[in-house]
Amino acid sequence: MNAILExxxxxxxxxxxxIEQIYNMPLLELVYTAASVHRAYHPKNEVQISTLLSIKTGGCPEDCSYCGQAARYHTDIKVQRLLPTETVLAHAKKAKQAGSSRFCMAAAWREVRDNxxxxxxxxxxxxxxxxGLEVCCTLGMLTxxxxxxxxxxxxxxxxxxxxxxxEFYDEIISxxxxxxxINTINNVRKAGITVCSGGIIGLGESTSDRxxxxLTLATxxxxxxxxxINALARIKGTPLEDLPKVEVWDMVRMIATARIVLPETMVRLSAGRIEMSEVEQAWCFMAGANSIFAGENQTLLVTANPALNKDMVMLENLGLKPMIKQNQESFCQS
Structure with a gap:
C-alpha cells in the first residue's frame, strides 16, 4: 500500500x-491519506457551492429503481413541464447572490431530442x-x-x-x-465539455461494486x-424505498477513496446530506469532499436537502468558505 501512495x-x-486495498484501509489511516492528497491538489479550506435546479420534473420513461421521477412509479412527485427561460435565469441570479459559483440544470429526460x-x-x-457562473446540465443521453x-x-x-x-447496473436499470x-460521457469529452460523473451508494450493491x-472513473x-458521491434517497413508491439508510462511514470511505484515486477531481458530497449531522459532514470534508449541492426551498431536485443558511453556518463552524469562480467578482460580503 505504501508503494501505491508513496x-x-x-x-x-x-x-x-x-483500489479495494485503499477502500479497506483502517478508517483513520484512510482519512489521513485522503486529506493529505486533498491538500496537495486543492485549497484546504474551500468548498464549492453548486446550486441544482430541476428545470423539467417527472414523467421520465426510464425505470431507474431509485428515482421518483420515473413515470411508472407511484410517488408524490408532481410532474412539471420545462420551466420558462426567464424563470431559470432568475433562479441562477438568486443562486449567485447566495454564494453559488456553479449552477446545474436538470431535466427528467431519457435523452435529448432536437426540438x-x-x-x-x-x-x-x-x-x-x-x-459568470459555471453552468452544468444533466439532460440524459446526448449525441x-x-x-x-x-x-x-x-x-x-x-x-x-x-x-x-x-456488473450491478442491470439490477437497478433495464x-x-x-x-x-459511457457513450454519452465520450460525446461530452469530444465536444470539449468537462465531465461530471459519479454514482449512488446504498442501492444494495457490494463493496466490490463500489x-x-x-475503477471505471479512475481508468x-x-x-x-x-x-x-450520493447516498440513496429512499423515495416512497420506488422499488428501493425500504432499503436501509447509508452509514456515514460508508460515505466517508467512498469519498476518501475517490479523493485518493482521483486527486485533481472535485469530489461532491451530494444526495443524502439531509440525514447527516454537521459532524458527519465534517468527516466527509476531511476525507476530501470539496463541493456540496444546494437547492432552493430546501430540496435537491425532488428530495430534501439542508437549507442554504444552515450550510453557511456549518462552513463557518468548520473554518471553510465558499469557493469563488476564477475571475468572478466576489459575491460574499464580509
Whole structure:
C-alpha cells in the first residue's frame, strides 16, 4: 500500500485490487491519506457551492429503481413541464447572490431530442454563462452534435452519472445500458465539455461494486473533473424505498477513496446530506469532499436537502468558505 501512495500523482492505471486495498484501509489511516492528497491538489479550506435546479420534473420513461421521477412509479412527485427561460435565469441570479459559483440544470429526460425544448435549454445555458457562473446540465443521453451545441452555448460541465458498477447496473436499470452512459460521457469529452460523473451508494450493491465504479472513473483516459458521491434517497413508491439508510462511514470511505484515486477531481458530497449531522459532514470534508449541492426551498431536485443558511453556518463552524469562480467578482460580503 505504501508503494501505491508513496508518490501522490494523477494516474490512470489503477487496478481493482489496488483500489479495494485503499477502500479497506483502517478508517483513520484512510482519512489521513485522503486529506493529505486533498491538500496537495486543492485549497484546504474551500468548498464549492453548486446550486441544482430541476428545470423539467417527472414523467421520465426510464425505470431507474431509485428515482421518483420515473413515470411508472407511484410517488408524490408532481410532474412539471420545462420551466420558462426567464424563470431559470432568475433562479441562477438568486443562486449567485447566495454564494453559488456553479449552477446545474436538470431535466427528467431519457435523452435529448432536437426540438424546441432543447433550443430553450440552449438559451438557458447562454444566459447562465453570461452571469459568470459555471453552468452544468444533466439532460440524459446526448449525441456528439448535441454536446457540441451545448459547448458552443457556453456549457462548462455535463453530468451523466454511472450510478453503480457495470456488473450491478442491470439490477437497478433495464431501460438503458451501462455502455449508453459511457457513450454519452465520450460525446461530452469530444465536444470539449468537462465531465461530471459519479454514482449512488446504498442501492444494495457490494463493496466490490463500489470499487468497480471508481475503477471505471479512475481508468478513463481523462478523469472526470467532477465526481458526485450520493447516498440513496429512499423515495416512497420506488422499488428501493425500504432499503436501509447509508452509514456515514460508508460515505466517508467512498469519498476518501475517490479523493485518493482521483486527486485533481472535485469530489461532491451530494444526495443524502439531509440525514447527516454537521459532524458527519465534517468527516466527509476531511476525507476530501470539496463541493456540496444546494437547492432552493430546501430540496435537491425532488428530495430534501439542508437549507442554504444552515450550510453557511456549518462552513463557518468548520473554518471553510465558499469557493469563488476564477475571475468572478466576489459575491460574499464580509
Amino acid at each position: 508518490t501522490v500523482k494523477v494516474r490512470h492505471d489503477w487496478t481493482k485490487q489496488q 424546441k425544448d432543447f433550443d430553450r435549454v440552449i438559451d438557458m445555458v447562454k444566459g447562465v454563462n453570461e452571469l 456528439e452534435s448535441q454536446a457540441l451545441r451545448l459547448q458552443q452555448a457556453g456549457l462548462y460541465a455535463y453530468n451523466h452519472n454511472l450510478d453503480t458498477s457495470e 431501460t438503458r445500458k451501462f455502455d449508453n452512459r 470499487v468497480s465504479m471508481l 478513463m483516459d481523462k478523469h472526470p473533473e467532477s465526481v458526485p
